[in-house]
Structure formats: structure tokens, C-alpha cells
Amino acid sequence: MSKSNLHRLICALLLLAFGLVCGAGSSALAQSAATGGQIVGTVTDQQGAAVPNASVTVSNAATGLTQTLTTNDEGGFRAVSLAPGDYTVEVTASGFGKSTQTGYKVEVGSSLDANITLGVE
CATH class of the missing domain: 2.60.40.1120 (Carboxypeptidase-like, regulatory domain)
Structure with missing residues (x-):
């Protein structure tokens, strides 16, 4: 795998991980907001x-x-x-x-x- 392709793969994985963390955080926030x-x-x-x-x-x-x-x-x-x-x-x-x-x-x-x-x- 070339250095350029490896760099793209790492960036894509980081973006995916960031998206998952943000999505989980907003879901928890929405659930905590509905208390009544x-x-x-x-x-x-x-x-x-x-x-x-x-x-x-x-x-x-x-x-x-x-x-x-x-x-x-x-x-x-x-x-x-x-x-x-x-x-x-x-x-x-x-x-x-x-x-x-x-x-x-x-x-x-x-x-x-x-x-x-x-x-x-």
C-alpha cells in the first residue's frame, strides 16, 4: 500500500471514529433532555x-x-x-x-x- 493510500485510509478511519463519537454524544444528550x-x-x-x-x-x-x-x-x-x-x-x-x-x-x-x-x- 502506498504512503498516499495509507494516509487516506487513516484520515477516513479518523473521520468515521469522530462521527461515531459525536453521534453517540448527541443521542445521550437527547435522551437526558426528555425527563418528563x-x-x-x-x-x-x-x-x-x-x-x-x-x-x-x-x-x-x-x-x-x-x-x-x-x-x-x-x-x-x-x-x-x-x-x-x-x-x-x-x-x-x-x-x-x-x-x-x-x-x-x-x-x-x-x-x-x-x-x-x-x-x-
Whole structure:
């Protein structure tokens, strides 16, 4: 094998090794980034209109952790970085009755829908 061909082979092997190391590192980073899940939803009234500025509390009774959010102009909310476990979603808004929904099982990487309809108070 000539010196030139040997040099090319060594360079190719080094590039391959570098690519494998970088690929393994980014895969591990992606796996470590997904440590929880999220609950995403929309709050509407009985006619289907969005309820902005509603208070949404997402809680895990086992850990005592809660996130309190306010719905946006479209009635949307997003509770992120939730540790795996069972969650309850409670929604209140001025002029409406309170809604409590249970049974949201968050897992690593999960995104659960919580579309909630509020009745008039």
C-alpha cells in the first residue's frame, strides 16, 4: 500500500471514529433532555368559545408539586417539564364553575391533551 493510500485510509478511519463519537454524544444528550412530559389543552365555554385568563392548576398529589398557569387569548395552556406520575387539572375562571379532571398519567416524553369545557356558575 502506498504512503498516499495509507494516509487516506487513516484520515477516513479518523473521520468515521469522530462521527461515531459525536453521534453517540448527541443521542445521550437527547435522551437526558426528555425527563418528563407535558399536559396541553384549551379551556372553552359550553358554546365552544375560548376562555382567556382562566387559572389552570396542574398538580401531582404524590409529590405535592403544582404548576399554576393562565390561559392565553385562545384559551390555551401548556404545563411543561412535568415529572412522571399521575396529575389532576383544575380550572377556574370568573363567571364559570370550577372544573377538576383527574387521571392524567404523565410519562417521559409524553404530551397529554386536556381540553376542558367550563359551565356557567
